[in-house]
Amino acid sequence: MDALFRADRATLMTEIVVHAVEEFDLDLNQLNNDSTTVTFTGEYARADGKPARGRPTHRIIQGHNKDFRPDLKQLLFILTTTADGAVPIFSHVDHGNTSDDTTHIRTWESLRKLTGTADFRYVADCKLCTVQNLSYIATHGGRFVTVIPATWREHAQFHTWLRSHAAPWIEVLRKANLRRKDGPADVYRGYEHPLRSAQGFRVLWYWSSQKETLDRLAREHRIEAADKALQALAARVGAPRSRLKSLEQVSAAAQKILQEKQVERFIRAEVTLLEEERF
Template identity: 50%
Template sequence: MQKASDSAPALASFSLDALPVINHFLEPLDLSTVLEAYLPPPHPRRRVPPVQAIGLLLRNLLLSREPLYGIGAWASRFEPSLLGLPPEGSGLLNDDQVGRALDDLFDADRSSLILRIVVTAVREFHLSLRRFHNDSTTVSFQGEYREADGRRVRKKPTLRITFGHNKDHRPDLKQLLWSLTVTADGAVPVHYQALDGNTTDDQTHIATWNLLRAIAGRATFLYVADSKLCTRPQMRYIQGHGGRFLTVVPATRKEVGRFEEEVRKHTLPWEEVLRLPHPQRKEAPPDIFRAYEDPEGSVEGYRIVWFHSTEKEKRDRQQRQEMMDRAIQELRDLNDRLASPRTRFRKRAKVDEEIRRILEECPASSWLEVEVGERVEESFRQATRGRPGPHTKYRRLLRPRFQVTWRPRPEALTEAEKTDGLFPLITNDRKLGAKQMLRCYKLGQPGVEQRHHNLKAFHHVAPQYLKSVPRIEAFLCVYFLALLVNALIEREMRRAMKRRRLPALPLYPEGRPCKRPTTQQIFRIFEGLMVHQLTTTRGGRYVYQPKLNGLQKKVLRLLGMRPQAYRISMG
């Protein structure tokens, strides 16, 4: 920013973007007060208090995630008061200031801090706590992270960044497990856990459920999660403490095999419970769901309701055909290798082993019948060295050659098609109807998956540019706060559109209509808004406020804001 002098006027320009919108939603959370209660007071040698540094980092994650070394340059573009900084605050920022603030956040009682903010959000935004959805993902790291072995730092245990089942399909990278729980009302995050990279999902649900009970103040809410919840200890715990759960029955349970065998042998009285539009093509037939409750239930005595989806039936058949096609192609490639004059498959056992590997990896062993044909190849070679002549003797060589043939198993394919499109849900709620169960899982669970998408695609949780494990843990806490604010803005916009019966807003490029606005789309229309201050040679100051267009004003009104929020007072 240029400074005024006696010889020339000075013009100071600051970006606003969506900062007034973010601050509008941070204010009811009383974030600064909560951070002041848990973070240490400003140190005389620290130029930026930790509360201001964490608030700045949160706003940065919401707008445009920058590495810590570039956060000072990023902050200098904006009007300092909108970042919660004093007029000269942006010039004092550097990665060391923010890093030390993350150390302070690691040392604080982050669980109580998050709980207090979430309880405030529930109260101020009137969030419904009748149903929660939980799911997990992985945060991948590039590097050795040799010190991330769970050692204690400043008397507190740290996380182990290590290898595990990577949900980003990057088994070559180390990771942490990220578990997130959201409300059914707007998919607003209310709880998260960052866990060791080799932690399995079935170890997380009891602790998560206990904390949700503290947030809701009761145990009667419905807890919805993926199939890792379907273990006897976890379901017994929730049932024994007066809770309700809903989850998918994993294919490894005996109840699944028993019911699929029943479906293959008998025709069951399925009942249609729901029709949903095709997820991708409007002109395509709807996805029709039928339900049948297993009278035997689970071995623990819980209800199991089976559902059949017409779209899932198509996907199952397509997936099976793709697996068979891949297996056939690999078998063809194997035949080419077997026919090569320099083939290494000289023994039947080695050929059988390769076929077994192909059918297990695809997998297609149930639907393809594979046979190995064997013949003897005759060849002749000189018995002695030298140039061949009329009296040269030859040796007769016999080598086995193999050829693989295959054909589909019609009976097995027919049996497999009978169970296409099926999936089971299990619950301990005796009053929950089949349609309610389906809607709770099918329409609610994608909300938490969308928040994981926001975490990775919008807030860019990876790659991580930090090496200190305590700072990484604290940074993930700030990421949770960013997801919380993101979801609150999105929820408020969609609720307002529903109240005013607005089918869509022209938020897409070229003014195309958007039926379900996201926070990213809302932020995009405020990009480029700036405020300018001209200081004359005589000390006079003139502030030029941004001019909002009709769409920007309409969005602000839907969010409960007035256009005056973009009139900035500059000192």
């Protein structure tokens, strides 16, 4: 391990990749990128990012842990594979508290040097979709496919428009159901929006029959959970020792349920005051 640490690993990796590309005639027209966290148990006090034996190191530190263990330290591992056979073509490690969206420009530049061209399709998740990342790749002659985050204006505008319009979807793919042999086919439809993004990039929307089914089941589950929670709230209000004494308190509690279950679009809670005389 000590010898590997001291070795020129970048050159070694490049030679392996070039040999694999030539040996198996890999198509480098599309390269897929993703990242994950490598979780560590222990203090790792010496893994502080300071140079060791004249070589750079990385900080094993807490960050956004993708294993859902925020209590543990980590490193960020970034991997790019070919669409042709999912062959690893480039990888690197970064400090554990590195944000994913800051890794793409460096990764793309490394891939450009490795392939000898900028004319490849770079595919990554929504962490690629920042103005800085997309503008850099576009202005340097590159191409990309990514996912628009829900926080972008284009996302909200399109979903609002869909509630009152029927998008002219075009079927782009139909394939057999891999989960159930007798199940309906998986269908994908696409629609290119006539307006580009605020940065001037093409925007294409896709509809998936599988995702529609999953979304519907998730929505029904949330509505059912909210209904049970509202019924429990109603029972609490009527209890003799209830702390919910005012109309405002009950309304706030009901609204909190709708927000937590994410069903405000589907359920409206109305609280009314009924006066009852008791003798």
